[in-house]
Amino acid sequence: MKQLGFLVHIEQCLGCRSCEFACKNEHGQNDSFRRKIHTVSDAFMKNGQRFHHFSMSCNHCSTPACLSNCPEMAIKKKANGIVIIDHLKCTGCSRCVTACPFDAISINMISKRADKCDMCYDRQMQGDSTICVSSCPVNAIEIIDLNDPVNAHYDKAVYGFDMKKMTNPSIRFDTQTEPSKLRFWSNS
Numbered sequence: 784m785k786q787l788g789f790l791v792h793i794e795q796c797l798g799c800r801s802c803e804f805a806c807k808n809e810h811g812q813n814d815s816f817r818r819k820i821h822t823v824s825d826a827f828m829k830n831g832q833r834f835h836h837f838s839m840s841c842n843h844c845s846t847p848a849c850l851s852n853c854p855e856m857a858i859k860k861k862a863n864g865i866v867i868i869d870h871l872k873c874t875g876c877s878r879c880v881t882a883c884p885f886d887a888i889s890i891n892m893i894s895k896r897a898d899k900c901d902m903c904y905d906r907q908m909q910g911d912s913t914i915c916v917s918s919c920p921v922n923a924i925e926i927i928d929l930n931d932p933v934n935a936h937y938d939k940a941v942y943g944f945d946m947k948k949m950t951n952p953s954i955r956f957d958t959q960t961e962p963s964k965l966r967f968w969s970n971s
Contacts, residue, residue: 786845786864786929787902788953791837793941796923798822798836805918806840806900817841817887817900818915823943837941838915838924840900841866841887842952849879849888849899857897864929864953867901870894884947902926929953 798820806818818840824833843866850858850866857872858879868879873896880888880897891898903913907926911917916924927934937955940946 784862784930786953787926788843788864788929788955789838789840789902790925790927790934790937790955790957791839791941792923792925792957793835793837794958795921796820796836796838797921799920801918801920802838802915802924805914809903809914817898821944823941835941835943837944837956838919839885839887839954840915841883841902842885842950842954843900843902844950844952846950848882848884848950849897852878852882854878861904865902865904865907866899867904868897868899870896873897884950885952927955929955 800820803816803818803820807816810817818838820836820838822834822836843864845864847858847860847866850860853873854876855872855874857869857874858866859869860866875890875895875897877890877897880890883899888897888899890896903911903915906913913926916926934955938958939948939952939955941956941958946952
């Protein structure tokens with residue numbers, strides 16, 4: 784069985800927020816972002832401090848806390864692992880918002896319903912790529928099948944970010960560092 788998830792190439796992400804704004808434009812969210820860029824420090828280096836950026840949204844967890852906490856059963860997990868909200872069933876009670884350990888769900892102030900990344904489910908069903916993947920200028924985000932053995936070597940966490948594991952998030956990180964790709968910012 785498939786479990787689709789996001790693969791983030793840490794050393795490629797520029798923190799440019801193209802994925803954030805493309806998602807916001809695609810899904811018409813006036814007051815919130817479904818996808819967010821995180822910036823964390825790796826460690827103090829000789830000539831400055833090294834940072835890395837990564838993009839995160841709903842992690843389409845294997846055991847999503849939002850699903851089990853929805854009293855209306857408005858949240859479903861598709862056979863491919865994508866977690867979606869049925870906006871016709873959602874009452875906006877926000878129990879899913881408080882249950883999500885990644886703050887990936889919010890209440891849309893216009894519709895008064897829960898809203899989150901649906902991994903561009905409709906686009907994928909039409910054979911198109913997700914908007915975050917297609918808008919990234921450096922190909923820092925991919926959609927992969929986490930159950931495919933070829934993807935087993937990717938990291939489940941990234942240094943400097945508290946990755947909650949109880950829901951088994953469907954995100955992986957490519958943290959392989961090549962010296963030529965390191966980005967440093969000087970403190971001087």
